[in-house]
Amino acid sequence: MSLTAELGAFCAAIRYESLPAEALPIVRTAFTDAVGVMLVGTLEPVTEIVRRALAAPASRPEARACLSPLRLPATDAALLGGTAAHAIDYDDQSLTGHPSAVLVPAILAEGERLDADGRALVTAYVAGYEVWAELVRRDSGYHRKGWHPTAVFGVLGAAAASAVLNRLCAERAATALAIAASHAGGMAQSFGTTLKPYHAGRAARDGLAAVRLAEAGMTAGRETFEHEQGFLTAFSPGSPDRDSPARLGSEWALPRLGLSIKRYPTCYFMHRSFEAAAGLLAGRGIAPSGIAEASVTLGRGEADVLLNHRPRSANEARFSEEFAIAAAVILGRMGVAELSDTVVQRRDIQDFFPKVRIDVIGERDPREPAMAPYTRVRIRLVGGAVLDSGEVRTLRGHPSDPLTAAEHWRKFRECTAKTHAEAEARALFDMLQRVETLSSARALPTALRVLPGAS
Secondary structure, eight states: OOHHHHHHHHHHHOOGGGSOTTHHHHHHHHHHHHHHHHHHHTTSHHHHHHHHHTOOOTTSOOEEGGGSSOEEOHHHHHHHHHHHHTTTSOSOBBTTBOHHHHHHHHHHHHHHHHTOOHHHHHHHHHHHHHHHHHHHTTOOOTGGGTBOHHHHHHHHHHHHHHHHHTTOOHHHHHHHHHHHHTTOOOBGGGTTSTHHHHHHHHHHHHHHHHHHHHHHTOOOOTTTTTSTTSHHHHHSTTOTTTTOOOOTTTSOHHHHHOOBOOSSSSOGGGHHHHHHHHHHHTTTOOOGGGEEEEEEEEEHHHHHHOOOSSOOSHHHHTTOHHHHHHIIIIISOOSTTTSSHHHHTOHHHHHHGGGEEEEEEOOOBTTBTTSOSOBEEEEEETTSOEEEOOOBOOOTTSTTSOOOHHHHHHHHHHHHTTTSOHHHHHHHHHHHTTGGGOSOGGGSOOOTTSSTTOO
């Protein structure tokens, strides 16, 4: 059986009862985290840009956009939801990208259209994650080639999830994935601009659109992924793993790889260094003027993504190692409030950037192939003393050190502070933590203060 056919057969055969037990807590976390960051993302200018420019009039009010009163065709609800979920880069990390920012908005939108219950939503998420994992493992070096992996693989994951929700047969599901493959793409050079979150929204929308086209009778290549003129050749030329046997359904990727839940609204590659620097300085009373240099050891993949060395805006700062260190030294925090244009443009922040040096190593972490196995921060003081973090290999929120329920609630509350009263936020949080018990995607409460004036 061809890889394309295997992907379609997997989507047609997957059932809630067949999912590994370890997957359910991860999916609960995925929905909870993604909805929280989607809601805070509705406040960002990029979400309004996409709504004004692309979201269709509510001629087919199939689903709520970002759980707001605004009802749109499901494809447009997915577009807005995915854009919002990735708007401040606070969404989860895995598979060299951001699975839940694409999968959850697509599943919620299509789930509302179909009146799908919680078990169907969970099954669709696992299917989307597994298809994404099956393809990305064949070549992890997408950032170095200029691709944004979330844009490349997200559309395939969304198509797989939608195929499961729509209960497509194996042949139609394979066709939908082949159509989605022609939608794949997005340039990493746009990191630090409002185009990056649009990549996630477009992937969510186009995954649903691929299923619509397959259901309507559109045809596509039967060997789209494995053919010498197909997807893997286009995106992974020369990869030694591109022709390896499929593992779908026999080796579940979600329990093995999990999700890294972010504690800071920036690129994940900045988090270890921020915590290392903040930890070195905690309680020492060292002023920024007392620091001569801060050197950071990172992997090549991380350095390629953190391309803004002198950021002037919050979006640019989300992809700036220099900002991570400046935030640790000067602010001691790197939360939603600190990621603003006003803070980034402060003179003391800007003046610190030249003190940061980045040292690149070629080693890769087998758990996160886009990263080095460790990050290291050395801070040289004006008097010559050096503070050394040593090799920092993990983070709170990583699958090996997951957040507690209380920590996750604090993040969710931070994200919903401007859209929900605390009691409303808590009720939504608790429902998402039991997503498999929902009678329908429509049972999630409408957020009356989200996208005000857009309905």
